[in-house]
Amino acid sequence: MSIKSYREALNEALFEEMRRDPSVIVLGEDVSGGAGGTSGTRDAAGGIFGVTKGLIGEFGDERVIDTPISESAIIGAGAGAAAAGLRPVAELMFADFVGVCLDQIYNQAAKFRYMFGGKMQCPLVIRTAMGAGMNMGAQHSQTIYPMLTAVPGLKIVVPSNAADAKGLLKTAIRDDDPVVFFEHKALYNKKGEVPDGDHAIPFGEADMPREGDDCTVVAIGRMVPFSEKAIDSLADQGISCDLVDPRTVSPLDTDLIFESLEHTGRLVVVDESPPRCSLASDIAGIVASEAFGSLRGPIRLVTAPHAPVPFARELERAYVPGPDRIAQAILEAVKG
Known part of the structure; x- marks a missing residue:
């Protein structure tokens, strides 16, 4: 390495x-x-x-x-x-x-x-x-x-x-x-x-960089390290989560998402895209259609607003879903 x-x-x-x-x-x-x-x-x-x-x-x-x-x-x-x-x-x-x-x-x-x-x-x-x-x-x-x-x-x-x-x-x-x-x-x-040398990762195989019992968090791209920070920040409250990084969204590894959800019963999807027709809404729809019986509460989505990305630094920082917003969504899913 x-x-x-x-x-x-x-x-x-x-x-x-x-x-x-x-x-x-x-x-x-x-x-x-x-x-x-x-x-x-x-x-x-x-x-x-x-x-x-x-x-x-x-x-x-x-x-x-x-x-x-x-x-x-x-x-x-x-x-x-x-x-x-x-x-x-x-x-x-x-x-x-x-x-x-x-x-x-x-x-x-x-x-x-x-x-x-x-x-x-x-x-x-x-x-x-x-x-x-x-x-x-x-x-x-x-x-x-x-x-x-x-x-x-x-x-x-x-x-x-x-x-x-x-x-x-x-x-x-x-x-x-x-x-x-x-x-x-x-x-x-x-x-x-x-990894050094010939390191190739198959498409359609998600990763799970965090494992836990209380909630499944599916995050995409830059939202993965943000979700790691959010999950780690909740450890002192006794909350642990599975974090699923799809790596490829087409093909999408729904098997790992369903397997995790069957264990945790709660789902938070984190996507930097705006909410309408996003990967967050797509994944939520797939879960609602095919794994509804595993859910113990409503699915929570953490996305950007339905608006263009702002140029002003302070507005852009507010636009992007950050660790605090993700942690709050996890708390709502677990305690709500």
């Missing part, structure tokens, strides 16, 4: 997979440094968040490709390359920009296998940064994974820590279907233990 940041773990996964498989390519804005700097050295910061740093030096510009500032071109080229036999990793700078290239994602890549009778694969990975907490405003801070989770044919990954970031990205690159890989901006510098 090594201690690495979320960013470093993603970078390591890209290096390892590109060395393992020459069909893996990377494309996006400023992933290779364009025409180079004044020193003549061809490199870049590695995209806006530094995840692809250093790749151009080892793999060259035929496999690390700078693109125009056009999300439609990036994702369209990625889908075409995947259909032609490559394994592209396309970087969409911010998840908020998905509207510009939505047709290429949900009407093309997601449907290739189906529309061609299973004769075509589309091993495309779309990496994208999401989430509030970095004071980037309403058009650069959304968590839009619920929107794409609703699209059949896509696999949706939302890692919450460095080890999962590496293991899930390696699995995504090896998958024969299109994968949208959501990376929370506020987690890039967060460090943790990351």
Whole structure:
């Protein structure tokens, strides 16, 4: 095990997979440094968040490709390359920009296998940064994974820590279907233990970083470390919780959620997205339909408000569900 940041773990996964498989390519804005700097050295910061740093030096510009500032071109080229036999990793700078290239994602890549009778694969990975907490405003801070989770044919990954970031990205690159890989901006510098070598995590297998008896907490992305803090803060009151981190929301590991709920009888779902048509409401609906008999009380949802993400730092801090709100929801579920 090594201690690495979320960013470093993603970078390591890209290096390892590109060395393992020459069909893996990377494309996006400023992933290779364009025409180079004044020193003549061809490199870049590695995209806006530094995840692809250093790749151009080892793999060259035929496999690390700078693109125009056009999300439609990036994702369209990625889908075409995947259909032609490559394994592209396309970087969409911010998840908020998905509207510009939505047709290429949900009407093309997601449907290739189906529309061609299973004769075509589309091993495309779309990496994208999401989430509030970095004071980037309403058009650069959304968590839009619920929107794409609703699209059949896509696999949706939302890692919450460095080890999962590496293991899930390696699995995504090896998958024969299109994968949208959501990376929370506020987690890039967060460090943790990351297994060395070929560490791959299967899709559809949730993690349980906390175990307890009183409540099941299902949290997504950055809400996982926030939920850990909330659960730990309640220990002195004798309250313990199962914490379920789905890791992938499509496919979703409902078996672990149902198993935990059968033990605890109470459910709190924590999702940074606004409440309407969110993952929180989706998971609550699945539980109400398929595991209602395990519930001992109403399901509690902790989400952002149904509003755009504020730019003002104080308002943004109030917008994002934090440990205090999560702890309060747990208390209401257990004692209510």
